[in-house]
Amino acid sequence: MEIKNIIFDFGGVLMDWDPRYFFKDYFNDDEKMEYFLENIAQSEWNEQQDKGRSLAEGTDIQVTKFPEWEKELRAYYDNWTVMLKSDIPENVEILRRLKNTEYHLFGLTNWSEETFPYALENYDFFQIFDGKIVVSGTEKLIKPDPKIWHVLLERYDIQAGESLFIDDNPKNIEMAKSLGFITIKINPDTDLKQELENVGVKL
Structure with missing residues (x-):
């Protein structure tokens, strides 16, 4: 798909x-x-x-x-x-490139509702998501609970089978796969551009 x-x-x-x-x-x-x-x-x-x-x-x-x-x-x-040392520049650069493509971009994060505003205010790339971010602390749900993925799917009326999920936690990747998402697991040495091309994403 x-x-x-x-x-x-x-x-x-x-x-x-x-x-x-x-x-x-x-x-x-x-x-x-x-x-x-x-x-x-x-x-x-x-x-x-x-x-x-x-x-x-x-x-x-x-x-x-x-x-x-x-x-x-x-x-x-x-x-x-x-x-919160810094952004990860090579991956943020990929995100910026995706902004000008046909893909819809979303965030799904395990993050305290109290500390997340600091990141929003201090790192401009969060604006690329146009507010389409699901934060665990706000929802009172946390990955890998499948309910938080359902919040994302229902709130934005999207389908798991048409969606690529990128995370560094193997438990979250495993759960996303079981829910029908295409996935990329990130490691510190992952070439995100190459991984995206491998699943057919055009940059």
């Missing part, structure tokens, strides 16, 4: 976000940093804020569990903008 729609995840695809960009200098001790990120401020905890829990509530819950790490936990969202 012909691809009509291209759907981008943001983190790891168009944006380079990693808590290590802040905590590397904060700890100045890689072993301690990795312990903190794997056991105290783990990705599963951050995902609950992406799913709609407030940053303040999420922080307080974790401080109650790990009071000896209170200072570090409170530093997490206070310094979130440092963790």
Whole structure:
């Protein structure tokens, strides 16, 4: 089936976000940093804020569990903008090229409703989507829950079989495939232009 729609995840695809960009200098001790990120401020905890829990509530819950790490936990969202290092220029350039094609462009992201506005305000390429972005924190749904893809499909009246979904998370790619999407999994060394050409997208 012909691809009509291209759907981008943001983190790891168009944006380079990693808590290590802040905590590397904060700890100045890689072993301690990795312990903190794997056991105290783990990705599963951050995902609950992406799913709609407030940053303040999420922080307080974790401080109650790990009071000896209170200072570090409170530093997490206070310094979130440092963790959002930059865009991923080669992939953003592809997005800009797609703007002038016949494809309809969408965003589907796991992102806190409280922090996403900062990205919108500071990176102009988000305007290319013309507001056609589904944010997990707003919907109170998070990938790989299939319901969030259905929000996108129903809100914009598009078909999975006519849509290409681009993400860096294998679980999200697996779910999108099961829902009928064409998919591209992004790695740090992925040549997105080549991958798009491989599935028939014309730039």
